[in-house]
Amino acid sequence: MSEVTRPLRSLLYMPASNAKAIAKSRTLDCDAVIFDLEDAVAPNEKDAARVRAVEAVQAGDFGNRTVVVRVNGLSTPWGEADFRAVAECAPDAILVPKVSSAAEVRACHELMSAFPANTQLWIMIETARSIFNLAEIADVASETRLAAFVLGTNDLCKETNARLVPGRAAVMPLIALAVTAGKMANLAVIDGVYNSIEDTAGFEAECHQGLEYGCDGKTLIHPGQIAIANRAFSPTEAEVTFAKAVIEAFSLPENADAGALRVDGKMVELLHLEQCKRLCAIDDVIRADRSPAVPAESAA
Numbered sequence: 001m002s003e004v005t006r007p008l009r010s011l012l013y014m015p016a017s018n019a020k021a022i023a024k025s026r027t028l029d030c031d032a033v034i035f036d037l038e039d040a041v042a043p044n045e046k047d048a049a050r051v052r053a054v055e056a057v058q059a060g061d062f063g064n065r066t067v068v069v070r071v072n073g074l075s076t077p078w079g080e081a082d083f084r085a086v087a088e089c090a091p092d093a094i095l096v097p098k099v100s101s102a103a104e105v106r107a108c109h110e111l112m113s114a115f116p117a118n119t120q121l122w123i124m125i126e127t128a129r130s131i132f133n134l135a136e137i138a139d140v141a142s143e144t145r146l147a148a149f150v151l152g153t154n155d156l157c158k159e160t161n162a163r164l165v166p167g168r169a170a171v172m173p174l175i176a177l178a179v180t181a182g183k184m185a186n187l188a189v190i191d192g193v194y195n196s197i198e199d200t201a202g203f204e205a206e207c208h209q210g211l212e213y214g215c216d217g218k219t220l221i222h223p224g225q226i227a228i229a230n231r232a233f234s235p236t237e238a239e240v241t242f243a244k245a246v247i248e249a250f251s252l253p254e255n256a257d258a259g260a261l262r263v264d265g266k267m268v269e270l271l272h273l274e275q276c277k278r279l280c281a282i283d284d285v286i287r288a289d290r291s292p293a294v295p296a297e298s299a300a
């Protein structure tokens with residue numbers, strides 16, 4: 001299981017060409033901001049957006065939010081210049097789209113030699129080929145800066161001709177594979193975006209679906225989605241209460257040698273104890289995470 005550092009429940013994309021959105025992101029209650037240089041930016045805006053993203057990251061003031069820049073792919077005319085520019089501003093992570101193989105992860109890692117040591121490499125899982133290469137991609141995490149998979153469900157559907165319909169029947173097997181491979185390498189795995197901005201019920205259902213499949217959080221396209229994602233991906237009070245009861249039960253002297261116990265009518269084993277400790281650790285981080293000085297605004 002990945003180490004709990006910062007929560008990644010809600011990751012808000014915004015076009016790096018949109019100065020107003022970038023300014024607004026400093027006041028929003030999302031766990032991460034992703035300044036996009038790729039699909040949300042028109043070709044004739046790419047250079048200006050790159051400058052704006054670098055300036056925004058350098059200006060800082062994002063509080064505890066994880067700051068990420070999504071660059072253009074390395075096979076595009078902008079990819080390498082994006083890497084060079086982003087190295088200057090040292091975001092928490094660089095997010096590379098349309099990565100399909102372990103060799104491409106290594107190439108990204110090599111290009112990060114000028115980055116500060118703590119900048120992570122995140123990649124989009126959004127090509128059909130990446131799905132068949134998930135295990136080899138996850139395996140290079142230990143020798144590179146790879147730290148997260150971000151699902152690109154729009155591109156996956158574009159490539160496979162699958163439909164993004166309620167329930168995501170065609171897409172969930174791909175997400176399950178990505179989660180399984182990602183967790184094999186202790187990576188964070190973040191679900192794709194929900195395009196219908198005003199359909200809050202559909203969005204909430206999709207957050208819970210991603211959670212049930214093992215995703216750590218969801219990528220978002222609009223501030224109105226933040227509060228719902230934060231709620232969906234936070235441990236519930238009942239889960240925390242149960243987890244604390246499990247930890248307490250295993251800590252009792254009479255249970256020192258126990259492998260399985262009954263807590264609140266449920267069988268729990270040492271593997272559940274580990275899960276409960278992790279859940280409590282996540283809950284502690286979420287509770288401690290917000291600096292009181294940061295104004296929290298959860299909707300547009």
Ligand SMILES: CC(C)(COP(=O)(O)OP(=O)(O)OC[C@H]1O[C@@H](n2cnc3c(N)ncnc32)[C@H](O)[C@@H]1OP(=O)(O)O)[C@@H](O)C(=O)NCCC(=O)NCCSC(=O)C[C@H](O)C(=O)O
Nearest residue numbers: 013014015021024036039040152153154155221222223300
């Ligand atoms: C989708 C949008 C273009 C909608 O914009 P708009 O209709 O202008 O929104 P609102 O009028 O409701 O905005 C209200 C206020 O909120 C601010 N706002 C809106 N969106 C964002 C945002 N993403 N981040 C920060 N702030 C935002 C507006 O400025 C308004 O502010 P104020 O005037 O002060 O009230 C727009 O939401 C948008 O651009 N969204 C992000 C698009 C994007 O980044 N797309 C790329 C990532 S998705 C993707 O590529 C997924 C993946 O690769 C895949 O394959 O699936």
Ligand SMILES: [Mg+2]
Nearest residue numbers: 126152154155
């Ligand atoms: Mg995409």
